[in-house]
Amino acid sequence: MDTFIQQIINGLTLGAVYAMVALGYTMVYGIIQLINFAHGEVVMIGAMVAFSVIGALLGLDSGLPPALIVLLGAAAAIPVCMAVAYAMERVAYRPLRGAPRLAPLITAIGVSIILQQLGMMIWSRNPLAFPQILENRIFHLGGATVSTVQLAIWLVAVSMMGALTLMIHRTRLGIAMRATSQNPQVAGLMGIDVNRVIAATFIIGAALAAIAGVMVGTYYGIAHYTMGSLLGLKAFCAAVLGGIGNLPGAMLGGLILGVVEALGAGYIGDFTGNWFGSNYQDVFAFIVLILVLVFRPSGLLGERVGDRT
């Protein structure tokens, strides 16, 4: 039972990260029906920038409290990721607006490769040890353990998702985004600068990705230039699971996927007499993706065609 609870805790942490990244996919899809495969790389860049800033601050011996250093790292990563996302949208996607859907999709894969190689050139091929400066206290819940980093991840993820929901439903920008997702032409006629709204969508998604990058870095203690690709793919599965284009769907999909992965990796060996090992952990995301596409193509909460964002 302790093991089961622990697996759920692990899964929820993983799921919170997936959910944060999945939001970026789903927002962009909701507004321009583009699957931005370069989104995972934005997460990587977020983690790498934070890594550099945290490393530099530690090198200065500034005596700042560790939590503040990590916050500063995230604060530096967010604008960089926003800039990357804006540039990506402006250079690679905007010229293809109105082109057949396959063109921007392939462009997205190209952008992803470019960003990955850039990451390799800037931060080297080595797996970078993300500075472990947060005191990782461990709490015991019965036989299971929860660490402060896990608590922080949940807290940040929940508050970010709350803030995003508020923004979409309460602010002018949110209203403009919803209008654009329903019908860009009409939204334009209503005086909404559609290009600006789309750019804003990319930028908000990138900010969430940056935070997710810092989370992953702190949680696993490692950052690497390839870290974004698999994470991005899984987050994409999470978005599809919840219903792509649907914000609460992305959150739910992320959490479910995290738990499915943790439980799957933890128990598949026992159930199959070790025929399938825990190395099939990464496969669960894609099995889930296939099942969803076969049995419920619009996802758990439905693809919101009318009100996508």
Added chain:
Amino acid sequence: MISLREFKLGAVAVAVALGLAACSKEEPTPEPAKEAAKDAPPPAPQEIVVKIGHAAPLTGGIAHLGKDNENGARLAVDQANAKGITIGGKKVRFELVAEDDEEKPDKGPIVAQKFADAKVAGVVGHLNSGVTIPASAVYNQAGIPMVSGSATNPKLTEQGFKNVFRVVGRDDQQGPAIASYLVAEFKPKTVAVIDDATAYGEGLANEVEKSLKASGVNVLPRERGTKDTRDWKAILTKLRGRQPDAIFYGGMDATGGPLLKQGRELGIKAVFAFGDGACTEEMKKLAGEKQSEGLICSQAGIPVQAASKDFLESYKTKFNVDPILYSPFTFDATNLLIAAMQKADSVDPAQYLPALASIKHKGASGDIEFDERGDRKDAEMTIFTIKEGKLGPVAIVKAGTTTKFEDFMKAAEAAAAAAKAAMGKAGEAVSAGAAVAKEGAEKAVDAARSATSQALESAKDVAGKAAGEAKEVAGKVVEGAKDMVNK
């Protein structure tokens, strides 16, 4: 739409145009150039370029280790070029052709074919066992000698290929080494074995499991990750419930670091033991200072810091970074190829292959000889531990016997001291001999000198006397003549 006929015509036209262009380039042979060549000095001894291939992952999760391997080979090539090597009467310039095999087993044969097409004289690599094994078949077919500096899976040299060598130990030497150390030092009752589902990780884990079971240790069912796994919590949580005394992981440092860190976070107190792929200085950073304390790991061969000073210094000067893991071995592998070519006095693979198989070489990683399979004879295994934040060797296992590292170093030092003393004695003997010779020579010179002067003096006397007599005779003659005139 153009018709097929039109297309054909067009194609023919293009081909003709291309052919004409090619002809027009060749036809007018430049006469002046020929004359100029006559005036030019006779051609210098010809230089030939010998290509040596190097393959390792330069992208992906262990690209840093791949680059380290490549640097080792590049250093050897540059040093050989700086020395200026002559083979078969021709000056040889070596060229390193570096390829990225992406640590993908299916990319191995593609890279190998590329090397074969480029007519490389030999190949250093690949890094991963899983990539090296399929690639080795292509090298075998093309008759290209291949020396790996890091592929430890036993299968590699058991395919019966005559051209396949390795300068590191095998997993069936490494596995028992780490397993026996683990059993002797920690006496575990239950051990969990995890691998990364690669030929290397799984192969090593199998060997460890075999040895552990042979020593009566209970081994839990195998757990597996992948070469990209960062999240080990699910597996570790499961293992925590079974309370193993030790956990062995066969895999690389990029995955081993998070494994160790997450294990400690989950409160697992077991001893962690890793194979050579995760036995790097990076571990304490990747896993965290506190978490990595007490890690046991093994290396097939000697530790990087025990490589020759010469190598460590030239590497650092050239690349401005420290060698990480296998670079002393790829350095040696490259030098072995070059040395074999020199020995056979040929850069033709078929010619120098026998020389390579029977080579005796003193490299950065120690003395190298191959057995009949192409494995390194008497490969040493080193057991490391992280103590007070430092990765340091604790024991050397050679041919089944474990020596504490201190004793090994002492023995090495003693051997070095003995060699030094012997050298000193020889030096003394030489200088004594020289002194005797010098004395003798000086005496001989003196003797010769005095002999010469005596001879000179006696000659002078003789000449003087002769001259006096001649004068007298002449005087008499002159007087006689005067008398005759007077008369």
